[in-house]
Amino acid sequence: MTKEKQNKRPKFSAYWIYAILLLFIFGMNFFSGGGMWYQPKETSQAKFEEFLRNGDVARVVVVNKREAKIYLTPEALEKEAHKDVRGDNSLISSGASSEIPQYKFELGDLSNFENKFDQIVAENNLTTTREYKTEQNVIGDLLITLLPFVLIIGIWIFLMRRMSGGGAGGAGGQIFNIGKSKAKLFDEKNDTKVTFKDVAGLEGAKEEVQEIVEFLKQPEKYTSLGGKIPKGALLVGPPGTGKTLLAKAVAGEARVPFFSLSGSDFVEMFVGVGASRVRDLFKQAKEKSPAIIFIDEIDAIGRARGKNNFTGSNDERENTLNQLLTEMDGFGTNTNVIVLAATNRADVLDKALMRAGRFDRQIYVDLPDLNERKEIFEVHLRPIKTSETLDLDFLSKQTPGFSGADIANVCNEAALIAARKGKKAVDRQDFLDAVDRIVGGLEKKNKIITPDEKKTIAFHEAGHATVSWMLEHAAPLVKVTIVPRGQSLGAAWYLPEERQIVRTEQMLDEMCATLGGRAAEKVMFNKISTGALSDLEKVTRQARAMVTIYGLNDKIGNLTYYDSTGQSEYNFSKPYSEETAQIIDKEISTIIESQYERAVQLLEDNKDKLTELANLLLEREVIFKDDLETIFGERNFNQEEPQQESVTE
Known part of the structure; x- marks a missing residue:
C-alpha cells in the first residue's frame, strides 16, 4: 500500500520552476522605476x-534625454481639462501629487525643446x-543582454531531451536511441492469446517448433542425453501459409x-545502425535468457552478400547481416537464446x-492440403454464425x-455477403459466392457489352468447357x-485432382483445354480476338516449363536450366547457347501450336454440341x-472424385 500511495503522489515538474522565474522577472520589471503603480498619460509636445503657457506645469523632468515627464500644479489638477489624469491620481489629497507625473511625451530634438521651453517661460x-x-x-x-543566450540554451536543452526520448520515449524512437532494438517483448506481463490450438494444420511444422518450446521449459529432458538445443529455426513457405501465426503461437505457448520484430526494423539510412540494433537485441535477449527472438521477413537483411555491391562502397545491409x-x-554466443525467422524467399538468403x-532447422510451411483446409475452416468458422447444413468437406474441396x-x-x-442479403446465418451458397468473388473478382453485370461480343465470349467459354470435358486428364468443369x-x-471453374507429380500427357491435356477458347473462336467465326490473353500467357508458361525446367522435351533432352538456389538471377548471360535458345523457342512454339490444332479438331468434331x-x-x-452431362453425356474416364478448383479465362 505504501508503494501505491507513493506512486499516486504528483510528480515534480521542472515547468513550475520556469513559471516562477518568469513571474519573478515580470514582477521586477513591473515594479521597477520609482515604485510607480501606473503609467502617465501620453501627450504631445504641442499640448505640453x-x-x-496656461501655467499648469509645475516642473518638467527630462529622462535619459529621450522622454519628458510633466508634473502639474495642484491647481491645474482641479481643472476640467485634466480630469482624465485627476482620476488616476489618488495621492492628491495626501499632498504627494508633486512626486507623480501626470503626462509624458517622447522628445524629438532636445535642443529645440529646450529653446522652446525657455522662450515660453x-x-x-x-x-x-x-x-x-x-x-x-x-x-x-539584464534581460536584453541575457535573453539570446537563455533562448539558445533553452532550445538546446529541449532538443536534447527530445532526441534522448525525454527519459520516457520508446527505445529506438529518437536519435540517441537509434541504435536500440525495436523488438517488441512478449512475456508474462505482455502475454499473447494465440496458442497451438489456434494453428490448424501444419502438423509437421508445429511438432518441430513445439519441440523448441519444450526444450526451453524442460531442458534437462534433452541435455541429460547430451543433446543441444537448435540455435535457430527458419520457417519457409508461400505467403499466407501461417509462418507468422506459428511464431505467435510459440510466443503464447512458451x-x-x-x-518479435521485422527484418526491415534493422534497416536505417544511418551507417552502423543495423549492426548496433542487432547487438542490442541479442544483449537484451541474453539478459532475459532463456529467450526466443523472432525475425519476420528476414530476407530484408539476410540476402546473399557481394551480389549487388558493384561500387565497392560500404553496404549497411551486409554489415547488419x-x-x-x-x-x-x-565466440560468447549464449545457447539459451533461440532465433526463429520467417521468409518466403529462402532462395535469396546467404549461405x-x-x-x-x-539455422539448424528449415521448416517448410506448405499450402494446406484437403484435410488441413478443413481444419483451417473449423478454426475460422468459430466466430461465424453458420447454417446447420454447412458441409466443411465440400468447402475444403472448393x-x-x-x-x-x-x-x-x-x-x-x-x-x-450473408449480412448484405439480410440472412440470419451464413450458408453454403454464401461461401460459394465468396470463393467466386475472391477467385474471379466482383461481378460487373452493368458492364456494356455488345451482342456480338457477348456471343464471342459465350463460344469462347463453351470451347473451354467442351475441350476439357472431352480430354481424359483435363480438369472436369464445375x-x-x-x-x-x-x-x-x-x-470457367474447374476441379482438378490433387497431384504430387504431373506427367507429360496431363500437362498437354491442360494446355489443350486452355486453348479451347481461342480454338472455338476460330472454328465458329474463322476469326480470333484478344480475349485469349490470359490463356496464351498460361500455356506459354507451361510449355516453357516443360522444355527448360522439367526436361519433358525430346529435342532438349533430360536437361534443366532451373536454378533452385536463386543465384542465376544475378547472371548476365543465359545458361545455354544461342543455338539452344533457338531450339527452345521452336519447341515451345511447336508444343503450343500442336495443342491448338488438337483443340480445333476436337471442336470441329463436336461443333453441334459446342x-x-x-x-x-x-x-x-x-x-x-x-448441363454439360445433359449435352455431352457422362465422362467415361476412370478418375477419382475431383478435389480442387481453379479458374481460367
Whole structure:
C-alpha cells in the first residue's frame, strides 16, 4: 500500500520552476522605476506647450534625454481639462501629487525643446523648472543582454531531451536511441492469446517448433542425453501459409521472453545502425535468457552478400547481416537464446546464414492440403454464425490452392455477403459466392457489352468447357459464366485432382483445354480476338516449363536450366547457347501450336454440341456440370472424385 500511495503522489515538474522565474522577472520589471503603480498619460509636445503657457506645469523632468515627464500644479489638477489624469491620481489629497507625473511625451530634438521651453517661460514669466534625470532599468537591460543566450540554451536543452526520448520515449524512437532494438517483448506481463490450438494444420511444422518450446521449459529432458538445443529455426513457405501465426503461437505457448520484430526494423539510412540494433537485441535477449527472438521477413537483411555491391562502397545491409551471423554463432554466443525467422524467399538468403549452427532447422510451411483446409475452416468458422447444413468437406474441396489467409478471407467475405442479403446465418451458397468473388473478382453485370461480343465470349467459354470435358486428364468443369468478373469477361471453374507429380500427357491435356477458347473462336467465326490473353500467357508458361525446367522435351533432352538456389538471377548471360535458345523457342512454339490444332479438331468434331452449349450459355449466362452431362453425356474416364478448383479465362 505504501508503494501505491507513493506512486499516486504528483510528480515534480521542472515547468513550475520556469513559471516562477518568469513571474519573478515580470514582477521586477513591473515594479521597477520609482515604485510607480501606473503609467502617465501620453501627450504631445504641442499640448505640453499649451499646458505650459496656461501655467499648469509645475516642473518638467527630462529622462535619459529621450522622454519628458510633466508634473502639474495642484491647481491645474482641479481643472476640467485634466480630469482624465485627476482620476488616476489618488495621492492628491495626501499632498504627494508633486512626486507623480501626470503626462509624458517622447522628445524629438532636445535642443529645440529646450529653446522652446525657455522662450515660453520667459514670455509668460513662469516659475516652471526643468530637470534632467538618468534612469536605469536593471532588469530590462539584464534581460536584453541575457535573453539570446537563455533562448539558445533553452532550445538546446529541449532538443536534447527530445532526441534522448525525454527519459520516457520508446527505445529506438529518437536519435540517441537509434541504435536500440525495436523488438517488441512478449512475456508474462505482455502475454499473447494465440496458442497451438489456434494453428490448424501444419502438423509437421508445429511438432518441430513445439519441440523448441519444450526444450526451453524442460531442458534437462534433452541435455541429460547430451543433446543441444537448435540455435535457430527458419520457417519457409508461400505467403499466407501461417509462418507468422506459428511464431505467435510459440510466443503464447512458451513461458519465456519472446522478442518479435521485422527484418526491415534493422534497416536505417544511418551507417552502423543495423549492426548496433542487432547487438542490442541479442544483449537484451541474453539478459532475459532463456529467450526466443523472432525475425519476420528476414530476407530484408539476410540476402546473399557481394551480389549487388558493384561500387565497392560500404553496404549497411551486409554489415547488419555480418553482425547477425556473429551473434548467432560466434565466440560468447549464449545457447539459451533461440532465433526463429520467417521468409518466403529462402532462395535469396546467404549461405552462411543457412548453415548448421545458425539455422539448424528449415521448416517448410506448405499450402494446406484437403484435410488441413478443413481444419483451417473449423478454426475460422468459430466466430461465424453458420447454417446447420454447412458441409466443411465440400468447402475444403472448393478451395484448392488456398492458403490459410485466403481461407480466412473466404469466411469473412461469406459473412459479409450473408449480412448484405439480410440472412440470419451464413450458408453454403454464401461461401460459394465468396470463393467466386475472391477467385474471379466482383461481378460487373452493368458492364456494356455488345451482342456480338457477348456471343464471342459465350463460344469462347463453351470451347473451354467442351475441350476439357472431352480430354481424359483435363480438369472436369464445375461452372461456366459469361457475366464479367474483375478484369475477365467470362470465366470457367474447374476441379482438378490433387497431384504430387504431373506427367507429360496431363500437362498437354491442360494446355489443350486452355486453348479451347481461342480454338472455338476460330472454328465458329474463322476469326480470333484478344480475349485469349490470359490463356496464351498460361500455356506459354507451361510449355516453357516443360522444355527448360522439367526436361519433358525430346529435342532438349533430360536437361534443366532451373536454378533452385536463386543465384542465376544475378547472371548476365543465359545458361545455354544461342543455338539452344533457338531450339527452345521452336519447341515451345511447336508444343503450343500442336495443342491448338488438337483443340480445333476436337471442336470441329463436336461443333453441334459446342453450338448447343454456347446458346444455353447465352440464354442463362451461367451453366453448371449437370448441363454439360445433359449435352455431352457422362465422362467415361476412370478418375477419382475431383478435389480442387481453379479458374481460367
